[in-house]
Amino acid sequence: MITWFFQRLSGVALLFVIGIHIWNLHYANPDVPPSYADLTQRLKTIGYIVLDISLLVLALFHGLNGVRNIVLDFTKNEAVISRWTIGLYVVGIVFSVFGAAAIVKIMTMG
Amino acid sequence: MATKPKIASSMNGRLQDTAPKVRKVDPLPRHSAGIKVWLIHRIAGVGLLIYLMAHIATMGTAMFLGDAAFEKTFDVLFHTPIFIFFDVLVLAALILHALNGARLIIMELGFWMTKRKHKTALLITFGLAAALFAWLFSRAFL
Numbered sequence: 001m002i003t004w005f006f007q008r009l010s011g012v013a014l015l016f017v018i019g020i021h022i023w024n025l026h027y028a029n030p031d032v033p034p035s036y037a038d039l040t041q042r043l044k045t046i047g048y049i050v051l052d053i054s055l056l057v058l059a060l061f062h063g064l065n066g067v068r069n070i071v072l073d074f075t076k077n078e079a080v081i082s083r084w085t086i087g088l089y090v091v092g093i094v095f096s097v098f099g100a101a102a103i104v105k106i107m108t109m110g
Numbered sequence: 111m112a113t114k115p116k117i118a119s120s121m122n123g124r125l126q127d128t129a130p131k132v133r134k135v136d137p138l139p140r141h142s143a144g145i146k147v148w149l150i151h152r153i154a155g156v157g158l159l160i161y162l163m164a165h166i167a168t169m170g171t172a173m174f175l176g177d178a179a180f181e182k183t184f185d186v187l188f189h190t191p192i193f194i195f196f197d198v199l200v201l202a203a204l205i206l207h208a209l210n211g212a213r214l215i216i217m218e219l220g221f222w223m224t225k226r227k228h229k230t231a232l233l234i235t236f237g238l239a240a241a242l243f244a245w246l247f248s249r250a251f252l
Contacts, residue, residue: 008218010198011211018204030250033184036177056166070152095166102170 003065010062017055043106055098064088111188143232151210154203161200198251209239 025034042048071084138145172183187193213235216222222231 008215012215015212016209018208022204025251027246033188035184036180039173039180058220063155063162066155066159070156079183095163098170102173106173106205 003068007062007065007069010058013054014058014062017051017058020051021055040106040109043103049103049107052103054102056095056103058104060092064092144228147210147232150206151214154207157201157203158207162194163201194251198247201246201250205239205242205246209235209242 043052065088068081068084068088069082075081138148168187170181172180213222213231217228217231222228
């Protein structure tokens with residue numbers, strides 16, 4: 001039940017967060033590809049740090065929980081469900097740590 | 111508190127089908143508009159997850175490798191036809207999944223719950239999706 005609720009909550013949050021992300025980075029100036037200088041400049045502002053990290057965590061949760069919902073549509077076997085849950089947790093944590101490490105690396109470059 | 115429905119499983123290791131209070135859950139009928147929209151939502155969702163993970167892996171790696179590798183990554187991504195095609199697909203899937211998800215949440219809150227309003231809601235959702243896609247597509251890809 002709580003995951004059901006967080007799926008909705010992260011969905012609503014993602015409407016805004018992804019909206020801002022793709023507008024600012026890809027559609028506001030479609031002819032200018034994001035450059036490394038822009039990136040380091042962006043990740044010096046608190047707004048973009050918060051935006052990128054919430055994007056990472058919310059989108060991964062929403063997507064991987066979506067996969068779990070697909071599993072729930074196919075089986076009621078609790079052993080199978082818990083194996084999938086553990087596997088999806090591992091994938092989510094690995095990708096979150098990798099993405100966050102990349103953000104922190106750019107943030108702390110000086 | 112004997113009247114409280116027990117949702118936890120009691121049938122050796124299997125989840126109970128539904129809460130006992132729920133008499134009947136209407137599934138979406140075959141060949142209905144609803145089941146087709148459900149399928150679009152699910153396919154778009156899986157596609158977006160695949161894109162998301164590839165996006166995190168690519169951008170994270172490019173950020174770790176530094177200036178030259180980062181610029182080269184975008185040079186390739188922005189000038190290879192197959193990646194530009196994928197960008198269009200991602201845009202379409204994102205708009206459909208986002209607007210349909212918003213419709214689902216609005217309906218779960220209890221609005222638009224008559225049959226005629228279902229149809230109107232679908233028309234509004236997909237009309238809006240088409241307009242948004244046309245605008246962003248013409249802005250970035252033409």
